[in-house]
Amino acid sequence: MRKxxxxxxxxxxxxxxxxxxAADTPATTVTTEPPVTLQPFTAPTTEPTAVPTTxxxxxxxxxxxxxxxPTT
Incomplete structure (x- = not known):
């Protein structure tokens, strides 16, 4: 029983x-990848927004x- x-x-x-x-390793790797992928897609979205703002x-x-x- 002791064994x-x-x-x-x-x-x-x-x-x-x-x-x-195991939880720390994948969390760091997964968190680093998505932001890099989202940045390129976010940049094109910002350019069209600048046109309507003008x-x-x-x-x-x-x-x-x-x-x-009318006041005059």
């Missing part, structure tokens, strides 16, 4: 030691002019 209990303790210790090491900027100057005419 079986010692084996169980050794197995439990191996599991506690192996799980954190158009609305032209509209505000027209609005103050309209408000000034």
């Amino acid at each position: 079986s209990s010692v084996l169980l303790i050794i197995l439990i210790l191996c599991v506690f030691i192996a799980v954190p090491v 158009e609305p900027t032209t509209i505000p100057p027209t609005v103050p002019t309209m408000v000034t005419q």
